[in-house]
Amino acid sequence: MYGSHPGLTDTDGDGVSDSVEYGAGSNPAASDTDGDGMTDLYEVTHGLDPQDSRDALKDKDGDRIPNIYEFQRGTQASVAGSLPAADITVNPAFVTENATQKKTIMAAVNAADAASGTHKIILVKSGTYDESVYLGTKAILILGEAGATPPTIANSSSSASLSLQVEHAAVDGLVISHDPGAYEGRGVYVYPSGNSDQVRVANCVIKQNFSPNGAGIYQAAGDLLVQHCTLFNNENTYQYGGTGIHVEGVGRLQLLNSIVWNPEYDPEEIQVHAANDLVEIEVRRSIILGAEHAASGADPLLDSAGVPDPASPAVDAGVVTAATKVLRDITGKLRDVPPDLGAFEASVDTDTDGLSDAWETAHFGGLSQTGTGNDDNDGLDNLGEAAHGTDPGQADTDGDGLSDGNEVILHHSDPALADTDGDGIPDGYEIAHGMNRW
Incomplete structure (x- = not known):
């Protein structure tokens, strides 16, 4: 199927065995399956997708350095503290x-x-x-x-x-x-x-x-x-x-x-x-x-610099994807979970638990929860629920038959969308039948 060599455990010599490449869906006969400039070994090691060429300019660890730059400069795309110096x-x-x-x-x-x-x-x-x-x-x-x-x-x-x-x-x-x-x-x-x-x-x-x-x-x-x-x-x-x-x-x-x-x-x-x-x-x-x-057409209530009012519908309206993150805003302020839309983070986190006050109050009626709480026991803590736009009181927010935690951690599908790839087939069915949910 892939043209791999039956006498070699790593046909393309990229450091990833043929069996692991088969499991990851990459080509064991090509060292860079998706042709994005990063080897399959690097992508598998750092949780990138060796079948997705569009993850080259995404930022896995949210440190402002795109994945391809980390690869080319010898730093780790999955570790925010590992980043190349400016030239x-x-x-x-x-x-x-x-x-x-x-x-x-x-x-x-x-x-x-x-x-x-x-x-x-x-x-x-x-x-x-x-x-x-x-x-x-x-x-x-x-x-x-x-x-x-x-x-x-x-x-x-x-x-x-x-x-x-x-x-x-x-x-x-x-x-x-x-x-x-x-x-x-x-x-x-x-x-x-x-x-x-x-x-x-x-x-x-x-x-x-x-x-x-x-x-x-x-x-x-x-x-x-x-x-x-x-x-x-x-x-x-x-x-x-x-x-x-x-x-x-x-x-x-x-x-x-x-x-x-x-x-x-x-x-x-x-x-x-x-x-x-x-x-x-x-x-x-x-x-x-x-x-x-x-998209939403609600007035974002921007000031002359483009900063949203704390009451703006842009506050807490963002989502954090597994593939690409932006951990800080244009001023260097740490983004809350969920993040605000736009270049500026305007939301407030009074108890500094990583959850914005607005999100925590909307879902729990106050600020008593913590980022590591998991009331619905779905394998996704409150920080994860806020980041992915899911309901911390529902184990399967999108009703596709997969728990929110399994979608994020095991299957890398969207826990807020029943059909991640938009092909008309629910993620749960695709997972159960070995189909591609991307």
């Missing part, structure tokens, strides 16, 4: 520049492009940067320094403030905008060379950008993951296409735990737009003006 630091206050210190983001990008090796990491210190940043030569991760005043790109030109045009380009923790004096300019322009090339934008505020379409994000190609981002106060100057996000070609967009709220030009205008039938848009646990793509 270059950007700070406008630097007096002198050298190979590892730059005053502008593009100076750091150019240095990273010229250096040997790939999957470079640039740390951007707090400050305002009037520039247009282009990632198009090699895979680079731009990390904004977490703090009370996140670094801001306030571009005064008509170019996009950030262009992501190479596979595995990623950004986390920036405010991406245009200077008020700019006549026009998109926030983020996504156009990698391959339609399946992955790009990631996480924990970012994208605001005050102006364009005929895709003022917040214009995606011309590629597979884009937008996670815990707030897109607001962007304007489509000619009312064409999506104001927040516009997707062209055969682009694929995943929008998770985010807010898209851009009513300035015309509240009736499309916020997240697929330009044709070939575009794929997947929205989960997000607020979008107009309730597009089956």
